[in-house]
Amino acid sequence: MSDHHVYGTNTHTADELARLVGDRLGLVFTERESDCRGIYHLADAPEVRIEVQPNPIPGDDCDDDLYAPDHPTAKVLLLTTTPVPDPTLQARLRALEGLHHLGTDSL
Template sequence: MNIYDIYGANACSAAELARIVADRLGLTFAGHESDYRGIYYRAEAPPCQIEVQPNAIPGDDGQNDLYAPDHPCMRTRLLVTGSQRSPGYDARLNALDALQPLERESSLRVR
């Protein structure tokens, strides 16, 4: 089964949130630049991947759309994707005042 968790943060930039989460979880985030996603940060936490990205989608017309339009006050999003996680990760993420859980999805992996 794959789990997809999305958290939001309204008080920090993607870079700030990546630093906060790196300190809390002992991870190293690498910065990436994308025309579609803007500047985002990714860390491997096997068997998971954690990404921090701005909520705003850079638009060609100078207008930004939102990845999470139901949560327009969220400046950044943290995405956790993986087949399983240590309950410790969930507890440490949920203990961060900067983060608010937004969504959780699960899907069965078919081989």
């Protein structure tokens, strides 16, 4: 079983959000680059994976596509994956000003 959550913000840039979340949770984010996702930030820690991803990503047709098309107004996304639901993590993230919970998926 995995627990996935998506958060969005229009308040912070991806760099700012990675810094804020890193400070709040004591994690280190590394910047990664992907042909299909563009530049994103990743923190891998025991029992949690957190990614900060701009919603607009470079498209093949020189237009930006949305990483999360269901949430077109969110300019930056935060994605979490834990093996089981983690209410403490979710509460700490929901306490960040300007960060809004957009959805969850438990598999």
